[in-house]
Amino acid sequence: MHPIRKKRLTIVLFLLVGLSVAVALTTYALRQNINLFYDPSQISAGEAPVDVRIRAGGMVEEGSVVRDPDSLKVAFMVTDYSASVPVEYVGILPDLFAEGQGIVAMGRLNNEGRFVADQVLAKHDENYMPPEVADALEKASKAGSKPAAVNAAPATY
């Protein structure tokens, strides 16, 4: 390779490395601003500001959804499986909202540690499957939650 081209190549590579380091440091420093939401662990650890509009995200805890029979009021727990935060919301929930599904809520944290949401968005995961497969999986997991001996039995033959 021609020495001049070698020199130019070195300059280009230096430019790229320097730039990457600069951007990496900037995004690292701003990570809390780039994060879309606080997770329940951060909120229960007191990292989220009280009475400021923030987003909270996590999974809707199984069996925690309570609907008010007379209004659109809903209360549920959002969890990341190490901490949970109670959420209140008045309004229409997205179609994908369900227990065990991920959500991102926008609202304010009040003094009692309850999150009062004014917008709830559904977050879906990267898994796609046909409905029949989902049904079969659900059946299998229900069978699996019965005494383990039922599943373990064939292995003894």
Add this chain to the structure above:
Amino acid sequence: MWQIFHKLGSPKWFFGISTRFMPWLLVGGIMLLLAGAVWGLAFAPKDYLQGNSYRIIYIHVPAAFLAQSVYIMMASAAIVTLVWRMKLADVFVKAVAPVGLVLTFLALFTGAVWGKPTWGTWWIWDARLTSMLILLFLYGGVIALDRAINDEKSAARAVAVLVLVGVVNIPIIKYSVEWWNTLHQPATFKLTEKPSMPAEMWVPLLLSVLGLYLVFGWLACVRMQTEILSREQRTRWVKEFVMKGRV
């Protein structure tokens, strides 16, 4: 090895060779796209959670994938421009930037259309969506900068530097869903793991991605040929080509 590399840089040589395989790119690409679209939209099973609305994935993912891939190709060409001063590399960057812009816009648009029924919103300023919007502006910036500078050589260098500066955005788009909390879900396809989607869903998606690559290749050749003809209009081979219709 360097000889072949330098031969590749000759606009005339490229013009001749690209004319030969362009029809194959177009025919193959359209067939794959059609197969992917028909299979994906009509025959692939629906999703257990999102129903039929997930099918926009067969447009969204190929567009988003190509949008990033085209930028990486442009960045490689920009290095060639800066180090080897090869004209053809610059021709490539100028030819494909508008294509990349359209693909990025398509990815953002289909994403918004998909986001409304699934997430409940058209747009949210999360890391993935925002970095993709920055990619759109980068493509726009590359086109604008190129138009703004009249001198061909200075335009080529300025554009190459801008393209290279912007390439740091690509890993940010790719890993945004892992580094930060986002509303956008993580990648379904990973290099090291099986896709979290059954084969009857991902095979048509793969066909669409491959098809779009081929169509992009064809489009890049057409646009590069036009650019080459306009740049080399004073050379003898272009005059001969115009008179006789072949190189």
